[in-house]
Amino acid sequence: MKNTLIIIPTYNELENIQLMIKAVLTQNEDLHLLIIDDNSPDGTAEIVKNNMLLFPNRLFLEERSGKQGLGTAYIHGFKWALNRHYEYVFEMDADFSHNPNDLSLLYDVCVNKKADLVIGSRYVKGVNVVNWPMSRILLSYFASKYVRLITRMDIHDTTAGFVCYRTSLLQKINLDKINFVGYAFQIEMKFKAYLLKAKIIEVPVIFTDRSRGQSKMSSGIIHEAVAGVLIMKIKSWIGKLEI
Template identity: 65%
Template sequence: MSDSIVIIPTYNERENISEMIDVVMKQPSSFHLLIVDDGSPDGTGALVKAKIEEFPGRIFIEERSGKLGLGTAYIHGFRWALKKDYQFIFEMDADFSHNPEDLNRLYSACKNDGNDMAIGSRYVTGVNVVNWPMSRVMLSYFASHYVRMVTGMPINDTTAGFKCYRRSVLETISLDEVRFMGYAFQIEMKFLTWKFGFKINEVPIIFTDRTRGESKMSSGIIKEAVFGVIQIKLGSLFTTYRRPMEVSTEASAS
């Protein structure tokens, strides 16, 4: 039994998913892999099932009926993983924009270095992005700056989607109350992790834009992120962030 599982949401990723699975399975940390597929009409699910037979006990699939959104896919995966005995739970894209070999570095940052969240960061050592037009690089970079300015989070890559969580983080965050399901989901999860006082580390990675398949980015996703950040900040002003252990300790002391 592995202590770690990688969650990859998919929608129409048949051009990438088989190769992605093969590379993840070859990593020295012996990761398990959960694919959350939103009813891909291109047959992504069938390719995953073929890989399940090839790697029994290491690959799993959860199939949902229709395109329900990135955030809901991850939350579905988080709930699934928390029911199991996984101690480290990862988010990663299917399109090779995240290098599967970097999973090992995120894993080490949490398991060996004592961090509760490790972020695969594009901006902690400059700008490490390949194959993006300059306009998109600037949009992403300044979006992270905007998020830091509004929220106060001491994180360089606030919109990153390549992450490792220690189990305790996802057990503390009330997943039912996560409000955003698009691009702002990534921001909100980091914000909640930070506000609850968990230890966060940014691991420098090189982000490479997809070369196969279609991007899921849209103007609606960007709009949600811009206005969602303000809502996240305003909501935090009326919220007390305490881990369950802190609350029980105070109750015992009284």
């Protein structure tokens, strides 16, 4: 897994971050990990700094001044990766909802099938979600159906946050023109990749709800996704969507 960077945004992930660092970096010595912490009051960044001594030149930390949103964290990470000439860049959560053992699966598909974007998908083969209440499963599942209907993307899990990009695709997207900061960011990135005719492949993974810490999901994030997708599609129709 050479030339590969995993980006993990954090806010109050003290209970998960040390375990996640170890789980990622001990499985392949070529992997690099960038933590982007939004000034977590629980001391998440300090745990990362302590672990940087154990994984020199493989574990990196970017600290931001406050809670600025998932999308801006990933954009920050993408630019960081592009400046350092990585070839493959992952998005991944800190809470083990994305299994670190699946990193090699997404990477192998990206390399061997020459994909531009590989999505670790909860819904490409049924519903692969563990420990979510039925209400949240239905919300997530039908949100992806809604996005697929509006955008016409042939993607089952449009809101997935476990993905692998080739940086050649990221270079084609104007990262300064990404509008969404919450989970709609995931939809916007996939839609712009789709408009660029990128080769997108979904692979089935099992998503397991966090057992430690608290979810960052809110009603505002959901509203952004529902309303924003429609606006984004309309802009693409009238040629006003900047890619």
